[in-house]
Each structure stands twice: as structure tokens, then as C-alpha cells.
Amino acid sequence: MEFTVQQIADLLQGKVEGDNLVKVSTLAKIEEAQQGALAFLSNPKYEPYLYTTGASAVIVSESLELQKPVSAALIRVADPYSSFSTLLQYYQTALIASKVGVEEPSFMGENTQIGENHYRGAFSYIGHNCKIGNNVRIFPQVYLGDNVVIGDNTTIFAGAKLYANTVVGSNCTIHAGVILGSDGFGFAPQADGSYKTVPQIGNVVIKDDVSIGANTSIDCATMGSTIIGKGTKIDNLVQIAHNVEIGEHTVIAAQAGISGSTKIGNHCVIAGQVGIVGHITIADKTTIGAQSGVSKTVKNPGTIIQGSPAFDYKENLRAMTVFRKLPELQRQLEELKGQQ
Structure with a gap:
């Protein structure tokens, strides 16, 4: 061009x-x-x-x-x-x-509706009873299970897998290798020490204008929906567990992991390799520094935290300054003991 x-x-x-x-x-x-x-x-x-x-x-x-x-x-x-x-x-x-039309071989199931000006790459599979909007691009080897819904102007790159009942909004980008709707990590411990699988019968709902990076996995809900809010951007290699709810315009960097049933607010920033425990709430506009471990609810909007366990960013910096000095402080303490 x-x-x-x-x-x-x-x-x-x-x-x-x-x-x-x-x-x-x-x-x-x-x-x-x-x-x-x-x-x-x-x-x-x-x-x-x-x-x-x-x-x-x-x-x-x-x-x-x-x-x-x-x-x-x-x-x-x-x-x-x-x-x-x-x-x-x-x-x-x-x-x-520029990608338009249908490459063969590809498969589209019964009662599936697909809009105008779409592209389906070779070896793509679309299940039964799906609803796919206009200007959707489905690249080679994409799998869409039954009852999947895709909004207008969404692109799904090669090798992505969307399990049955997944809902994706308009203007979304789903990169190669993404898995949406796989089972959540649900296992009930038994008296004999074994684990019984808890069926995961919910789905994943992706709102409009969301971007999901390569090889990210978002689990379906046990019941109800795992929800990713409008405008949220998710990096490569992120794990989002069952029944998580993420608000609008939040950004999540690579290798972050969010445990089940956690609720994350709007306009949050989650840096790389952050781990968040389950069943907590993260307030709007929270920033979580890289490699942090978040173990409790963040109540106040605009909070900045760092560390494992994560706490106030400035306090963490001061604590790390002291931590780096510990060997010297220990040496001084041993010298003082020797002088007694």
C-alpha cells in the first residue's frame, strides 16, 4: 500500500x-x-x-x-x-x-448464522447454533463450539479455541492460542484423600473492545459467567480462573494469574507475574506492581500496592531499602555483641 x-x-x-x-x-x-x-x-x-x-x-x-x-x-x-x-x-x-471469503476445508454447523464480509480460514471449525456478526475474521484452525456468539468486527487469530456458549462482543481481538471457556479448577476433596471433579457449567462473556493476548486462558464459570469488561486489555500468557469478573478498561500484563471468584474493578493496572488469590475484591483504579502477591481485598480506589504479600507501594520501597541493608545491620550487631 x-x-x-x-x-x-x-x-x-x-x-x-x-x-x-x-x-x-x-x-x-x-x-x-x-x-x-x-x-x-x-x-x-x-x-x-x-x-x-x-x-x-x-x-x-x-x-x-x-x-x-x-x-x-x-x-x-x-x-x-x-x-x-x-x-x-x-x-x-x-x-x-483484506482477508475475505471462505478457505477450504472448513466446517460450519447447522443453524449457525454468520454476517456479511466475513473471513473463515482453512481448517476452522464453527459449531451448531452460533451467531457471528459482520466483518468477523476467523483465521485457520480456530475452533468455535456450539452456541458461541461473536459480535461485529471481531478478529480471532489462528489456533484460538472458544468452548461452547462463549460470548464475545464487537471490535474484539483474540490472539493465537487463546482458550476461552475451558473448565475452571474445581475439585472437591474427599474423605479418602482423593478429589472429585466439580462440573463447570457456566460460560465466558467478553464485552466489546477487549484484546486478549496469545496463549491466555480464561476459564468458564462453575455457574453463571466469567466476565471481562469493555475495553479491557489482557497480555499474553495470563490465567483467569472461573467466575472472575474484571471491570472496564483494566490492563493485565503477562504471566499474571487471577484466582476464582475474584472481582477486579475498572481502570486497574495489573503488572507482570502478579498473583491474586480467590474471592477478594480489587477497587477501581488500583495499580499492582510486578511479581506482587495479593492476598486480601483492596478497598480504596486508586491504591498502589507492591510486594508479596502486597502492601502500600511507598511503604514497600522503604521496607526493601531496610531489607537490602540487613546483612550489614547483622554484621554490626555481631560486632556489638563481640564488644560486650
């Missing part, structure tokens, strides 16, 4: 400085870009590359004052990073939208 600098500026609501008819056909880092590429500059430490880059055009801040002549055409915008992200999104959407 090839665009003029002016076309890109119009898309980003920016202003062109230089030749607005220059054409670009690829995106690149400012330090690596060559002719025909579009780059961006948002971090001041990369400004020297602006004067040496081979890029045909660069997205820059409208407030940037040039220190030297620039050979590339400039597209001035309010926020270069956000504008470049918007451009990447348009580019990715255009690539995905």
Missing part, C-alpha cells in the same frame, strides 16, 4: 511541512528508516536521528523547533506517539480487512 504524505496528514489531522506529494509505503524506526518509509519522533533523545534519517517523512510534534535542516517531509501533530499508534492501527486493520 502506498500513500502520499498529505493523505497521511489528513488521516492524522496534522499539517505537512515540506513536499506533501512524497509517497510512503512502509513504516520504520527513525534510526533505521530508508527512502519510502514513514517514521515518527516523540522521545527527545532520538531527535539527532531526525537530521540524518533516510525516511521520506517523519511525524513530529507541532511544537518541535528544528535545530538543523531536515530532508524528510514533516507531519506536525499534537502527539506524535499517539498519531503513529493510530496509523499502525489503520495499517493493521487494512491488512486484516
